[in-house]
Amino acid sequence: MTTEAPILAIDRLTMRFGGIVAVNELSFTAGRRQITALIGPNGAGKTTVFNCITGFYRPSSGVMQLVHDDGAAFRLDRLHDFRICKYAKVARTFQNIRLFPGMTALENLMVAQHNTLMRASGFSLLGLLGAPSFRAAERAAIDFARHWLERIGLTERADDAAGNLPYGDQRRLEIARAMCARPALLCLDEPAAGLNANESAALSELLLSIRDDVGTSILLIEHDMSVVMEISDHIVVLDHGVKIADGAPRAVRDDPKVVAAYLGADEEDAAQVMEGGA
Amino acid sequence: MAFILKKAAISALVALGLFFLMIGIRTEAGSSGQLIYWTRFGELAAMVGAVFAGSIVIELLRRWIGPVGGVELPAGVRATFATLGRLLAPALLIFALLVPVIFYKERYLLDLGILVLTYVMLGWGLNIVVGLAGLLDLGYVAFYAVGAYSYALLAQSPLPLPHLVDGFPFVAFSMEQLGPWAFWVLLPVSGLLAALWGVILGFPVLRLRGDYLAIVTLAFGEIIRLVILNWQDLTGGPNGISGIPRPTVFGIPLTPGEHGFAAMIGVPFSPTHRLVFLFYLILALALLTNWATIRLRRLPIGRAWEAMREDEVACRALGINITTTKLSAFAIGAMFGGFAGAFFATRQGFISPESFTFQESALVLAIVVLGGMGSQLGVALAAIAMIGGFELFRGLDQFRMLVFGGVMVLLMIWRPRGLIGHRAPTVFLQKRTEISSSLVKEGHG
Ligand SMILES: Nc1ncnc2c1ncn2[C@@H]1O[C@H](COP(=O)(O)OP(=O)(O)OP(=O)(O)O)[C@@H](O)[C@H]1O
Ligand SMILES: [Mg+2]
Numbered sequence A: 001m002t003t004e005a006p007i008l009a010i011d012r013l014t015m016r017f018g019g020i021v022a023v024n025e026l027s028f029t030a031g032r033r034q035i036t037a038l039i040g041p042n043g044a045g046k047t048t049v050f051n052c053i054t055g056f057y058r059p060s061s062g063v064m065q066l067v068h069d070d071g072a073a074f075r076l077d078r079l080h081d082f083r084i085c086k087y088a089k090v091a092r093t094f095q096n097i098r099l100f101p102g103m104t105a106l107e108n109l110m111v112a113q114h115n116t117l118m119r120a121s122g123f124s125l126l127g128l129l130g131a132p133s134f135r136a137a138e139r140a141a142i143d144f145a146r147h148w149l150e151r152i153g154l155t156e157r158a159d160d161a162a163g164n165l166p167y168g169d170q171r172r173l174e175i176a177r178a179m180c181a182r183p184a185l186l187c188l189d190e191p192a193a194g195l196n197a198n199e200s201a202a203l204s205e206l207l208l209s210i211r212d213d214v215g216t217s218i219l220l221i222e223h224d225m226s227v228v229m230e231i232s233d234h235i236v237v238l239d240h241g242v243k244i245a246d247g248a249p250r251a252v253r254d255d256p257k258v259v260a261a262y263l264g265a266d267e268e269d270a271a272q273v274m275e276g277g278a
Numbered sequence B: 001m002a003f004i005l006k007k008a009a010i011s012a013l014v015a016l017g018l019f020f021l022m023i024g025i026r027t028e029a030g031s032s033g034q035l036i037y038w039t040r041f042g043e044l045a046a047m048v049g050a051v052f053a054g055s056i057v058i059e060l061l062r063r064w065i066g067p068v069g070g071v072e073l074p075a076g077v078r079a080t081f082a083t084l085g086r087l088l089a090p091a092l093l094i095f096a097l098l099v100p101v102i103f104y105k106e107r108y109l110l111d112l113g114i115l116v117l118t119y120v121m122l123g124w125g126l127n128i129v130v131g132l133a134g135l136l137d138l139g140y141v142a143f144y145a146v147g148a149y150s151y152a153l154l155a156q157s158p159l160p161l162p163h164l165v166d167g168f169p170f171v172a173f174s175m176e177q178l179g180p181w182a183f184w185v186l187l188p189v190s191g192l193l194a195a196l197w198g199v200i201l202g203f204p205v206l207r208l209r210g211d212y213l214a215i216v217t218l219a220f221g222e223i224i225r226l227v228i229l230n231w232q233d234l235t236g237g238p239n240g241i242s243g244i245p246r247p248t249v250f251g252i253p254l255t256p257g258e259h260g261f262a263a264m265i266g267v268p269f270s271p272t273h274r275l276v277f278l279f280y281l282i283l284a285l286a287l288l289t290n291w292a293t294i295r296l297r298r299l300p301i302g303r304a305w306e307a308m309r310e311d312e313v314a315c316r317a318l319g320i321n322i323t324t325t326k327l328s329a330f331a332i333g334a335m336f337g338g339f340a341g342a343f344f345a346t347r348q349g350f351i352s353p354e355s356f357t358f359q360e361s362a363l364v365l366a367i368v369v370l371g372g373m374g375s376q377l378g379v380a381l382a383a384i385a386m387i388g389g390f391e392l393f394r395g396l397d398q399f400r401m402l403v404f405g406g407v408m409v410l411l412m413i414w415r416p417r418g419l420i421g422h423r424a425p426t427v428f429l430q431k432r433t434e435i436s437s438s439l440v441k442e443g444h445g
Helices: A046-053 A082-086 A105-111 A114-120 A132-151 A167-180 A197-214 A225-231 A249-254 A256-265 A267-275 B002-024 B041-070 B075-102 B107-132 B141-156 B175-202 B210-230 B261-265 B272-297 B300-310 B312-317 B322-348 B358-371 B376-414
Strands: A008-017 A020-030 A035-039 A061-067 A073-075 A090-092 A185-189 A217-221 A234-239 A242-247 B025-029 B035-039
Touching: A008 A046, A020 A046, A020 A234, A020 A242, A035 A046, A035 A197, A035 A225, A046 A061, A046 A090, A046 A185, A046 A217, A082 A090, A082 B312, A090 A167, A105 A132, A105 A167, A105 B300, A114 A132, A114 B300, A132 A167, A167 A185, A167 A197, A197 A217, A197 A225, A225 A249, A234 A249, A234 A256, A242 A249, A242 A256, A249 A256, B002 B025, B002 B041, B075 B107, B075 B272, B075 B376, B107 B272, B107 B300, B107 B322, B107 B358, B107 B376, B141 B175, B141 B210, B141 B322, B141 B358, B175 B210, B175 B322, B210 B358, B261 B272, B272 B300, B272 B322, B272 B376, B300 B312, B300 B322, B312 B322, B358 B376
Parallel strands: A035 A217, A035 A234, A090 A185, A185 A217
Antiparallel strands: A008 A020, A008 A061, A061 A073, A234 A242, B025 B035
């Protein structure tokens, strides 16, 4: 455990939809250059928390503060929409994959570098005239995309439509696309869903390398407990919008409240929690 | 087989219900106003029978054609097609450049060529909005109108620009002083004004998607037309504006006089010169649109348009400002519509609201859809087919629309994704592979 200040601090976050309280007074912190897992039974409010962090929902109340390595601080609850990715550098993936299916894998990664390229293209004017400075920026962007394609093992399929890739590749491509936005915090919504054991193992490795080699902090929603227990530094457990446990993987796994929440929800999940990482 | 029969029987039943009153019973007012009616069950039976037989034929055709579409052509044939496809665009361009030479004597064909190219340009302009950005715009003609009226009004106004600084030649001029340069100065101005209106339309529709967007853009087109129609003082209302300055060859008028273009290059004057010049002018404008679109597609802005068409939510998560992306698509699409409008005004010398009805919007949209959304070549082919085809069927008189509509329906059944049914990637690592348009989204916003 490092003593670095957390990258994300969430304080009494509440999200209401009409009468439903999807997230209730949730407070937790995500460590810098750490993997923080957000788990909980179905409908616990995990995706809602992500949508608040990434600016898709405006929280009913609460404070969310993100601090970059250089000390720049952003109040995510006051920043909205695309600005969260553009300025606060938070990138995300979606529970149901949201690639650009009709564009190639490479193009998907180029779109993620939009803001950098837009500036380099002089808001399209320099680009239209084919300025050398823009050409150089574009080459750099392609190289960066190529680097990520290599990392996820998709170089061969760089020029295939994203919608044509197998499911597991699409999951990894979505992560690579988020990484091409050069985020400080990467939010992954169930990245292991639908993957087989091999693919899950490769995913764990990828996430660890993002944490250790790139130095990006990760916030992870995941139902696959083997992945969660293996790679998380810290786990937050949510049930019915309320935090019921928060701590190191081992402590959380043995927490009777967590076991009870999962037992109440789903026998299989409970069995998974208890087996996971053992 | 049983399935086909069942389907045909259902169709026949629907036809029976529909036609029973329409065809089965004929009513007429008698000599003293009483109702006379008689039955025509024979005709009714014939109609229902025709529907029954027709739906069997269509269903059989579909079965027969369906699998053929999925069959892989031999590699050689495919390679030949690919080469032909690659050569098609340059061949078309060379042909277009030669049209005034080949058909110099045929004024009608030259005129038709100019008309086709105007629609090619409009199609390419709308393609940015609909094909790339996925924003269904049913009021594109509004920008065409704004461009045309901007040019017509500005070129004729006696003194629209005040003498800002006395004795300072660059700002102290009136539009009349533009003289023969009017078109060349006002062309960009018209485009910019149309772009401004594109942004003005863009703002209220930012949050609208799909059908709602289509309805509002349609209304916008009508509003512009109605304003033009009713603002008599400014626009002349239904009487339109006449005496719009004709284009000049960069300042040299195409007139018979001593200072005319013909005298300048030392050939006898002919009215065809202007036609030829207009042809090359619209060809250049259309090619400019094409060049800009192809260029923009490979820039981050163009990729953002396409990404927005594919998935708006994912765009926002990647830090793309949807507002500016949408507005830029509207503005740039509108700008080219405005250029085309200014050209239209200078070509006709007369404009009136009648030229800017919803039918024009629908026609341009049909060109884009038929061409294959997002495909430049497809749009050009579709414009040629639609406008050319329209002229081709002129001999059929009142059946023209019927035949034309039928051909359109058949084309869309045959190629539901338009003539050119694939998308070319904007950047590649190893090789450029065409993307089948069944993967490409049509956009929803
Ligand atoms: N936009 C919305 N409008 C109304 N209710 C919503 C909305 N989004 C989420 N909810 C409700 O909030 C609760 C939490 O949903 P959420 O999607 O955050 O759960 P989750 O923990 O991600 O579940 P899962 O594991 O199934 O993905 C659910 O009861 C859901 O119905
Ligand atoms: Mg969820």
